[in-house]
Amino acid sequence: MPFLHIQKHCVGLNKVPQLISSGSTQLSENISKMIHDEILLKAGDAMKEEGWNYAGLFGAKIMVTEKGPVVLGLKCTFQDLESQIIFPLLKSDLYEVIAAAAEGRLCSQLPVWSLDRPVVNASSRGRGIHSTAYRNNGASPDINHQGRNRCKVLYPNETHEKKESSSDAAQAGSTAMTDVHRSLGRHVSYFEVNTAPYKDPLFVCTTNSIGEKLKVAQACNLHKLAAQGLVTTCINDLLSKGAQTTFFMPYFAYGKLPVDVIGAISEGLAEGCRMSGSTLLERDITQLPGACPDGGYSLFGCALSVMERDHRLPRLEQMRDGDLLIGLPSPGVHSSSLGLLRNILENHSLQYTSILPMSNGVTKCGEVIISSDMVYSPAIRHALQSGHIRACVPVTDGGLVGSILRYLPESLAVIIDALCWKIPAIFSWLYKEGDLSEQGLVCNFNCGLGAVLIAERTAAQKILAQVQSEEEAWLMGSLIQHHSGSPRVRVRHLLEALRLNTFQLLKSVIVNKSPxxxxxxxxxxxxxxxxxxxxxxxxxxxxxxxxxxxxxxxxxxxxxxxxxxxxxxxxxxxxxxxxxxxxxxxxxxxxxxxxxxxxxxxxxxxxxxxxxxxxxxxxxxxxxxxxxxxxxxxxxxxxxxxxxxxxxxxxxxxxxxxxxxxxxxxxxxxxxxxxxxxxxxxxxxxxxxxxxxxxxxxxxxxxxxxxxxxxxxx
Known part of the structure; x- marks a missing residue:
């Protein structure tokens, strides 16, 4: 395969060095021969001597220094960022190349590569070179370095290549979404999309911000958790519409911040995308000394997905009396008003940094407030596409009652029983120490739930079993006919559930309802x-x-x-x-x-x-x-x-x-x-x-x- 020049920098929202340019490079004959003979061939021969019967990609990351080539690592995968840039250079049919390597006839069917001019050289201290080869089954590597090569990266001043790149990307594979993305300057990125597998595709987009949780993150130094929570909030917003996030793009601006805080935010954004399997499209961090105070920052996020029109949620017209509710857990406290939660803490002389009661002295108050939503398992995504889910309700703003109410048709109501799921002890504490009513608790807090699925009655038991194979879930209620004058969302046995889960805290609380x-x-x-x-x-x-x-x-x-x-x-x-x-x-x-x-x-x-x-x-x-x-x-x-x-x-x-x-x-x-x-x-x-x-x-x-x-x- 051709030598590929990689240039990276470490300024961005991710600690991993970010690609800023790439392309083929011209090496001297001596260096090329040294890399070929002393590195690639010897490594391949060593594999053969040890009895490795390997067929596939084999290559090396090399730094060319004043003292000669230095091997940074060997690899056999197309999955990292450098290989994503190499892959579009292949002009031959990928299947034929793979088949030739697997059948030991690659020498007679060498891959053909696209050609183009090389891009900017690396710094004077060394040039980053990515050299890769296909290996025959049981044979030593054979590398063809003839000709000049073309790199399929878009630059701001090279927009004429856009059409060519899109067509080549479509020929490279038939996956619905490719994870090849291109940065254009400071604020714009391309993301290649192949909509061919979709019958009637829709783009779904959402935006969100860190909001009031910024003060909690600053007080408890939980910037990574806050950034991760922003990602998962956006992802779950799209999930509630039946869509799986394709990419997430943040906006991060600050006045003056310590380097470790910037790094923590970058790590949180990257971790959130990694956990959800989404691509992180980065843009330059914006420094605004006049707009943001020292130690303060603005953090927003945008998530986008492509989905089939028929997979859209909620399906209000399909909801029926008797459809069942499946609850999914949440590790944190979601409130319709952070001010209410803050007042309860202040009334008991507690700060965000104080140890939370009922946590055995290990959890701070701020941690449960800023805890990110769960990134739900593939079983949830499969259930949403099964056709048996009527709605996926994220339990966030509006508390448990308000969140569900937004997803109900006028003719139906919901009956929920709090005995059906585990309510964390923090909500018993909030109920007692906040002097809340049962209605006040469910209208202002999520009560341990992160999302609620409304499932077709006949399929609910099977969906529940599939979800429980990967995470916690509970059957917790049902849709019923709504009668005028009655509440749309009814939560029963709440006090009994709180009392049973945390008896020592609520043993003095009397259950008023006489059976x-x-x-x-x-x-x-x-x-x-x-x-x-x-x-x-x-x-x-x-x-x-x-x-x-x-x-x-x-x-x-x-x-x-x-x-x-x-x-x-x-x-x-x-x-x-x-x-x-x-x-x-x-x-x-x-x-x-x-x-x-x-x-x-x-x-x-x-x-x-x-x-x-x-x-x-x-x-x-x-x-x-x-x-x-x-x-x-x-x-x-x-x-x-x-x-x-x-x-x-x-x-x-x-x-x-x-x-x-x-x-x-x-x-x-x-x-x-x-x-x-x-x-x-x-x-x-x-x-x-x-x-x-x-x-x-x-x-x-x-x-x-x-x-x-x-x-x-x-």
Whole structure:
């Protein structure tokens, strides 16, 4: 391949040196021969001697100094910036070149390269040279340096090459978006787009700024996190429209800033783009001494995407009563008014730099305020393109209620149950110390949610399983018909959820709503089943409409039964080995259930399979705990390799073998000081109690078709 001259500089929004010009270069015959014989051939021969059967790209980065060529590194990839400039020089068909290399016949089918004049030489201290070759399978490299070469980079004074570059780029491949971008002067960049794969393409664009979070970043020195948050905010804005970001371009201006702050902002922008798989189009940093005070800066961002018109979200016309809501988490606190959050902190003599209560002394207040949104996994993007998602709602300004309200048609409302997801402890603290009402909390804060998916009812369970293979997600509510005079977004059991998650903080807070009926619950266990202590504690903490009425075991579980008796809960042992048949065993269980007027049955580690007759008799009243996020056989068929989260599920039980419709799930992630096994044990008991509360309160039930039905308070 031809020698390619690369010129870089380190001034920009990324610490990695940025390409400013490139092109072919003319080397002396001696240097060319030295590079060919002493570097490329020897490296290729060494690979051959070591038995490497390699077919593909092989090259070297070389710095030509006064003492001769110096090797900076060897490479076998087209992925970095230099190779992106080399790639358009190839005039031959790329497939034919790759096939010739793989089949060991490259010597008879050498690549043909485009020609053009060389560009500016490097500095007097040395010239950066990029020399690359294709390698035959098992043969040594063969390099052709004949002729002059053309570089396909656009410069401000060479706009006549624009048309030629675009056509060559289209011939180079058929990908929808190419990541070859060109900087034109200080403020303009080209980005090559191939719209051929799209039937009806649309450009989608959004802009945003760091806004009020600048003061938090300055106080806590969290400039990198703030810049990263700007990128992810723009990316998630486009995601909510069904689009995946193609590139992000920032505007960064300052008066006078320390070098480390500029570097931190640059790192944050680059990291945000790297995490999301987007291209960062950089422009020169603008210094405005008169407009920006010392230590202050302006940071804005623009993100753009290309998408199919048919993939646009939201699809308000397709939303139906019964469509389900899937919640996605957020690591930070999003508020409709940063002033409200600041007032709560100041009323308790806390600054942005103060240690946050309920964080075990490790997190500053400013960190949760400025924490960037999550860059959601590919599973989310695939779900958005499946055709089963009606809307993707980013929970940002307007709090939980206001964010969802913007995505609803007039004829529909939303019912959400706060027991369905994990609300971080910071929101319990804000509720109590900010003297907020339940409505005030959900109208001003995101309550632990970063986004909400509205999914088609019949596809929601499968989408939930696919998303949970890569990150946390919860089924949390449903669309219902809107009736005049009733609220459009209703969040139920918020106080119960806050109290259960952080009982020590809110144990003095009384749940004001008196249940119309207290449901009696029977728990079926075995000696190897789930422990009861955490379940009993959780029922006591949650209060409300659930009471454990009897514990039934098929064998003597001494510890568990003694613990239940100590808490004043009746116990019964019904040994299945003492009965002649399954029906006698189950009839005895039914008599005990009727004796204690049982409304709901919880199966937690019960070691016996129940018959269809028993399950039909108690249909819609039996809840079973599974120590998995994917309990049903249909979900187990999904590809789960590399799942990063685990957890538990509570389902309605419809038959003795497979799980029924999911009521509630809770996820557990590794990495904390608490072992996963202990987290799972607590999560299981907490999930069981929440699920019992949801069903006992009438929030959800089974309809005649065996599907989950969310009910309004009306």
């Amino acid at each position: 119309a009926k207290i449901s009696h619950v029977a728990v079926l266990i075995s000696p190897t089943g789930t422990k009861l202590k955490i379940m009993m504690d959780a029922v006591r903490q949650l209060g409300g409409c659930v009471r454990l009425a009897v514990i039934i075991s098929n064998k003597i579980a001494v510890e568990e039964l003694r613990r239940a008796a100590g808490a004043g809960i009746p116990t019964r042992v019904i040994d299945h080995t003492m009965f002649g048949c399954q029906s006698e065993f189950e009839n005895t269980i039914c008599k005990v259930l009727e004796e204690f007027s049982i409304d709901l049955i919880c199966i937690a580690g019960f070691g016996r399979t129940l018959s269809k007759q028993f399950l039909h008799r108690w249909k819609g009243k039996i809840l079973k705990l599974y120590t998995s996020l994917f309990p049903s056989s249909k979900m187990d068929e999904l590809p789960m390799t590399g799942a990063r989260v685990c957890g538990c599920t509570v389902c309605f039980m419809l038959d003795g073998c497979s799980a029924g419709p999911i009521i509630l799930q809770e996820t557990v992630t590794a990495g904390s000081d608490v072992p996963v096994s202990e987290q799972m044990e607590e999560a299981e008991q907490r999930t069981v109690v929440k699920a019992l509360h949801l069903v006992a309160s009438g929030a959800l039930s089974l309809d005649v078709d065996g599907h989950i039905c969310w009910k309004s308070e009306n």
